[in-house]
Amino acid sequence: MTQTTIGIVGSGIVGSTAAYYLARAGYEVTVFDEGIGQATSASAGIICPWFTLRRNKPWYFLVSNGAEFYRDMMQDLQADGFDTSDIFQQDGALIMRDKENRIERDLTDGALKRETAPSIGHIETVRNEKLSDYFPLLTTDYDATFVEGGARINGRALVQTLQAAIEHFGGKLLRERAKTSFDAKGAVALSSPSLREQSFDRILLSAGPQLPSLLEPLGYEVDVTAHKGQLLSFYSEEWVDKHWPVIMLPGKLDLIPFNNGEIVVGATHEADMGYDLNFDEERLATLRSQAEAWLPAIKDMPVHRREVGSRAYTPDSAVLVGQVPNLSNVWAVSGLGASGLTSGPFLGHQWTQLVQNGDWRIKAEDFPIEQYIRLKSDTLNT
Incomplete structure (x- = not known):
């Protein structure tokens, strides 16, 4: 049976969580990240989302579940032999x-x-x-x-531990900038300085504010700053x-x-x-x-x-998550803003559930990705 291949661009809190759980489950995982300006590795944060004045129910769904999921993720890392005392x-x-x-x-x-x-x-x-x-x-x-x-969460310690776990389970970390393109069959492929254009069964773009530059070569404009x-x-x-x-x-x-x-x-x-x-x-x-x-x-x-x-922020500060319109093998997560340390691991893990089980708890109607990712007008006319 052919092994499912996974390409993940961005090894911050979302991408590293997803890569860890998929590598742990036996998937062939390749992670790309040049490591410049990554918010997770430069951050320390508070996990206490329950008393916010923000009235966005989809956002609260993410952060409240994110706070709960941290306990599970720490237990999983500990079970795999990793020390989490400096992380959470x-x-x-x-x-x-x-x-x-x-x-x-x-x-x-x-x-x-x-x-x-x-x-x-x-x-x-x-x-x-x-x-x-x-x-x-x-x-x-x-x-x-x-x-x-x-x-409290130490972002750098979390990412470093997740990356060590990814490699422990056979995942590949390429500390390089990834580029997107279409392969000969019209599917999205990834490449980097040390990797020729390669197609993947599933691709996750979780590079935060770099999402526009990743989708621009494919003919998209993205409302993320x-x-x-x-x-x-x-x-x-x-x-x-x-x-x-x-x-x-x-x-x-x-x-x-x-x-x-x-x-x-x-x-x-x-x-x-x-x-x-x-x-x-x-x-x-x-x-x-x-x-x-x-x-x-x-x-x-x-x-x-x-x-x-x-x-990364969207214009209305909502989270961008879902399958990229018209691309069968590509999903994106961005726009997490200051709450990324709280919601990021939950989002990354949810994507692994989608990959493994064909379903996740992210409802498309609550997170309309097409509001933030659109084909350029010149692309539509070609």
Whole structure:
């Protein structure tokens, strides 16, 4: 019996998850990624999607299932002999609230959502005078909601571990830029500097903001743009193994303490910078200033680490996922934005279910991919 061949472009969180599970299941998997600007490897994130004000049900379906799936993926990696202690750490989350009705709503919403999202765990209100019991460095006048199931994720550690697992199960990683083309039979093929044009039974394009450049040679235009994100961190030996919760602040700033003694601050959201991967000292200084208002202890500390990457966004910030119109062997995932660390593994795994079983939980009516990927007018006329 001929083995099904899989080509995956992009080894970020979606592509690496898909490649891991398919290689694990015995498929012949080839992954392409030149490794420039990848958001996952430059990021650290919070897994606590349940209390968002965003009212997009398909998006919530992805992130809530993504939070649940992390527990399964960590168990699978551990069963395969990989250490996940640096990847996923659950020490809870503190969601800072400036209004009492938001505190009350958290308790109500959490109780309802726990029925389908058991990872939420225990929820409680933490008054301002008790916050130091959870995070001694924090200075604020706010109260907070504590969510037991809140967790942190190290994007780089996750991708590195998944890639090691891919190769462990016989998958091939090509750290090169992939190109798309049509083969002699009219199917989409992939090539790279070290690989001649090769056809695959199934292709997943999960290269984030690079999706337009992958589909352009095939005659498509894609409504996906790159948003730059920068973060920085601080380190102290005194912070090692404290098991502090992650802090979700008003706006888009997060404080993410890791048990290795590092506190990550981020990230910026720069829609105007496209694919520019240079550090912006002014924006980083602003990020630091914002963090210092909450963590005065870092004011005189040197920056421990800086990272920069590009996230993919659609015009309406919805997720792009599905089979590329008119291409029988190609699927795409992009537009995950800042929630990619949460929803990415679930999306990657769902695609493996489609490949293996012919079905997945992604409903086409909830994710109309044709809104973002269209044949160019000159292609239609040829």
